[in-house]
Amino acid sequence: MHELKIIQDVFPIIExxxxxxxxxxxNKVFLQVGGLRQVVPEFLQFAFATVAxxxxxxxxxLIIELIPITARCKNCQKQFTVGENIYVCPxxxxxxxxxxxxxxxxxxxxxxxIDEK
Amino acid sequence: MQIKIMQNVLQANEKKxxxxxxxxxxxxxxxxxxxxSPGSGKTTLLEKTLPLLKEKYKVAVIEGDxxxxxxxxxxxxxxxxxxxINTNGACHLESVSIEKAFSALDMDNLDLIFVENVxxxxxxxxxxxxxxxxxxILSTPEGDDKPMKYPLLFREATLVILNKTDLLEYVDFSxxxxxxxxxxxxxxxxxxxAACKTNLGIDKWVEWLEAQIxxxxxx
Numbered sequence: 137m138h139e140l141k142i143i144q145d146v147f148p149i150i151e152x153x154x155x156x157x158x159x160x161x162x163n164k165v166f167l168q169v170g171g172l173r174q175v176v177p178e179f180l181q182f183a184f185a186t187v188a189x190x191x192x193x194x195x196x197x198l199i200i201e202l203i204p205i206t207a208r209c210k211n212c213q214k215q216f217t218v219g220e221n222i223y224v225c226p227x228x229x230x231x232x233x234x235x236x237x238x239x240x241x242x243x244x245x246x247x248x249x250i251d252e253k
Numbered sequence: 254m255q256i257k258i259m260q261n262v263l264q265a266n267e268k269k270x271x272x273x274x275x276x277x278x279x280x281x282x283x284x285x286x287x288x289x290s291p292g293s294g295k296t297t298l299l300e301k302t303l304p305l306l307k308e309k310y311k312v313a314v315i316e317g318d319x320x321x322x323x324x325x326x327x328x329x330x331x332x333x334x335x336x337x338i339n340t341n342g343a344c345h346l347e348s349v350s351i352e353k354a355f356s357a358l359d360m361d362n363l364d365l366i367f368v369e370n371v372x373x374x375x376x377x378x379x380x381x382x383x384x385x386x387x388x389x390i391l392s393t394p395e396g397d398d399k400p401m402k403y404p405l406l407f408r409e410a411t412l413v414i415l416n417k418t419d420l421l422e423y424v425d426f427s428x429x430x431x432x433x434x435x436x437x438x439x440x441x442x443x444x445x446x447a448a449c450k451t452n453l454g455i456d457k458w459v460e461w462l463e464a465q466i467x468x469x470x471x472x
Contacts, residue, residue: 159254174378221404222437223438241261245256
């Protein structure tokens, strides 16, 4: 949820990055979204296309990397990907876990054209 | 040209939540974030709990609702300070809302704050408000499949109150299925079976609360 707010929060950051790096346009925005986050990629795309109009990222591609939920078993120390919401170590059946990834909403980076002037 | 940024988009809320957490630690106040669907029994639970706690502890309630002061009014009669937040459309509370509510409370004179979040199983779970614990309240008419359908909340929760167990014979809620799913999702998640209307489970809930408050004071 709140895909629009997420995208709206991304824009001041990328506009600042563009300014600092003298970009004349942004053509790609890279966003990482963890599997635990209740966010719909299609909604993010729609929000992005809408918000990007008349900005430095107008027409840019939003590339969403879905980060899987991974955990480390505190019992046997092995790492695994959590599937189907089963938070149990597939190696030793322990549920004493440390969640490593899955809660991210991270603006990973942008790709843009430098203003040669 | 590719530029690496790696910025957490939720940073602003998380930073403020961390400030709140520090403040609550300094003041030794235990704050709970009560999250559930609308109608699960958050306000009724507070109606049952406040009379039992207010003689021993200095309690306040931060009441979050999209509109109206109906819940705040229900709780007024228990004589504890209540800070009302009407979100006027927002489906969850964020840490900035809590900070605002603190300005309406005497933060030097409190042991326990209940945040009654906006009725919603989805969004409140996403936002850290600086609480010590999230408590998920699920009621039996909602169905035993809800933990798996709303995994983020149940993963984030420190306690589940299963309310309206007095209605079990009338609704399709399988306790074995529910517990089996909790075991897969978060096996050490405690569940208190309750029925607020008949006070069932309230004693166990108060016992849990008192233990949490004591632990916080000792830290």
